[in-house]
Amino acid sequence: MSVYEKLKELQVVLPVPTPPVAAFVPTVQAGKLCFVSGHIAKRDGKPWAGQLGVNMRTEEGQRAARSIAIDLLGTLHHELGDLGRVRRIVKMLCLVNSGPAFTEQHLVANGASELLQEVFGKAGAHARSAIGVAQLPLGACVEIELIVEIR
Amino acid sequence: MSVYEKLKELQVVLPVPTPPVAAFVPTVQAGKLCFVSGHIAKRDGKPWAGQLGVNMRTEEGQRAARSIAIDLLGTLHHELGDLGRVRRIVKMLCLVNSGPAFTEQHLVANGASELLQEVFGKAGAHARSAIGVAQLPLGACVEIELIVEIR
Amino acid sequence: MSVYEKLKELQVVLPVPTPPVAAFVPTVQAGKLCFVSGHIAKRDGKPWAGQLGVNMRTEEGQRAARSIAIDLLGTLHHELGDLGRVRRIVKMLCLVNSGPAFTEQHLVANGASELLQEVFGKAGAHARSAIGVAQLPLGACVEIELIVEIR
Numbered sequence: 001m002s003v004y005e006k007l008k009e010l011q012v013v014l015p016v017p018t019p020p021v022a023a024f025v026p027t028v029q030a031g032k033l034c035f036v037s038g039h040i041a042k043r044d045g046k047p048w049a050g051q052l053g054v055n056m057r058t059e060e061g062q063r064a065a066r067s068i069a070i071d072l073l074g075t076l077h078h079e080l081g082d083l084g085r086v087r088r089i090v091k092m093l094c095l096v097n098s099g100p101a102f103t104e105q106h107l108v109a110n111g112a113s114e115l116l117q118e119v120f121g122k123a124g125a126h127a128r129s130a131i132g133v134a135q136l137p138l139g140a141c142v143e144i145e146l147i148v149e150i151r
Numbered sequence: 152m153s154v155y156e157k158l159k160e161l162q163v164v165l166p167v168p169t170p171p172v173a174a175f176v177p178t179v180q181a182g183k184l185c186f187v188s189g190h191i192a193k194r195d196g197k198p199w200a201g202q203l204g205v206n207m208r209t210e211e212g213q214r215a216a217r218s219i220a221i222d223l224l225g226t227l228h229h230e231l232g233d234l235g236r237v238r239r240i241v242k243m244l245c246l247v248n249s250g251p252a253f254t255e256q257h258l259v260a261n262g263a264s265e266l267l268q269e270v271f272g273k274a275g276a277h278a279r280s281a282i283g284v285a286q287l288p289l290g291a292c293v294e295i296e297l298i299v300e301i302r
Numbered sequence: 303m304s305v306y307e308k309l310k311e312l313q314v315v316l317p318v319p320t321p322p323v324a325a326f327v328p329t330v331q332a333g334k335l336c337f338v339s340g341h342i343a344k345r346d347g348k349p350w351a352g353q354l355g356v357n358m359r360t361e362e363g364q365r366a367a368r369s370i371a372i373d374l375l376g377t378l379h380h381e382l383g384d385l386g387r388v389r390r391i392v393k394m395l396c397l398v399n400s401g402p403a404f405t406e407q408h409l410v411a412n413g414a415s416e417l418l419q420e421v422f423g424k425a426g427a428h429a430r431s432a433i434g435v436a437q438l439p440l441g442a443c444v445e446i447e448l449i450v451e452i453r
Binding site for chain 2 (some may be wrong): 021022023026028030037038063103118119133134135136137138143
């Protein structure tokens with residue numbers, strides 16, 4: 001099954017990426033590695049604000065992380081032209097806007113990690129760090145960046 | 152116009168890099184990628200302490216980020232011997248020492264991103280993540296690390 | 303002296319790695335780079351919880367960072383089959399669970415950086431960023447990820 005068939009089965013519709021709101025670009029390729037800029041969580045096209053452990057629960061954070069993974073795929077589709085060029089999801093950095101007592105950043109990140117593995121299978125299994133940060137741009141609840149190996 | 156002519160036009164004087172104050176090195180090259188250690192903001196040669204949203208405004212944070220970009224160029228010049236060897240600025244991670252309500256990390260990071268694009272043109276356009284962290288070494292207001300593709 | 307002889311001299315016993323507790327893998331190789339997932343500090347096999355500047359001092363944080371470096375070597379030994387395949391430790395990201403006034407993240411990170419340099423000599427000298435984060439998975443005091451060049 002192709003990546004696009006899998007997305008259809010999962011009823012995932014890739015968004016049309018919006019340009020970064022600051023002085024950077026969505027992706028840069030260097031050799032076989034494609035570095036994808038941090039994407040913040042969005043809902044209804046606007047920043048999805050919130051802080052885990054303060055006004056958001058883990059399950060909601062997981063949904064936010066999953067939605068970012070879909071946005072990241074939208075960006076990769078747009079930038080690479082074809083998601084079939086993804087050879088491997090190499091590395092994820094998942095930044096979770098966290099109140100002082102919230103310690104489930106790894107579970108929040110799973111929302112994104114699991115989607116990538118559903119879509120890409122073994123090629124979606126990646127190295128990862130998940131951390132709790134003090135704040136994020138526009139108050140977003142989660143931000144995720146990726147390194148992807150392309151063919 | 153060469154990178155050095157552009158720096159002259161911008162009236163940017165590259166600093167002589169100071170060795171890291173801890174057990175690491177300024178850059179490591181692996182293949183065509185050069186990984187540049189996190190540089191903290193400095194003023195008058197000392198750590199530029201502060202926290203955005205607490206005792207620093209966005210504009211001041213932007214100046215701090217710009218000054219780090221200049222320090223990063225100083226390091227790259229020293230390590231590579233010639234900034235003409237920079238093929239592409241690939242990826243920036245911008246860490247902003249942030250109070251709980253500060254959400255303009257992306258605007259702070261622009262201070263560095265815009266300088267790199269002024270200096271390198273299209274080759275300066277990079278992928279980026281900007282995040283708000285709880286603290287930074289020596290209380291610095293901003294810290295930035297880079298991945299650079301070299302030729 | 304081989305890496306394993308050096309480890310013996312330092313009386314370091316490599317742990318058997320435990321699988322990640324979330325939806326990711328310990329390492330991914332892309333070309334000559336091996337990306338190692340963030341490892342949290344553990345003590346007696348359980349997450350080593352704590353926050354620097356709140357209920358942990360710098361010296362204890364250094365010991366935690368050193369213990370993570372040993373765990374990272376255990377993971378690399380298991381994944382690569384032979385630590386002799388490590389050509390260079392390229393980049394470390396050291397995340398320190400930090401209270402609002404703690405500014406010695408770089409000294410905490412030295413606990414890991416120094417061990418890597420003891421074990422690998424010049425090949426252990428790496429680029430690095432050390433930052434203070436609001437929280438970490440399972441309340442861990444320190445988390446470290448690595449990029450390693452392999453042969």
